[in-house]
Amino acid sequence: VIHQKPKKTLDEISHDLCP
16 A cells, blocks of 8 residues: 655655664
8 A cells, every 4th residue: 555645855864764
């Protein structure tokens, strides 16, 4: 099942990987 979520920005992804 694919959850429709707003695409994360590179900044948000970076924070997710390295808070």
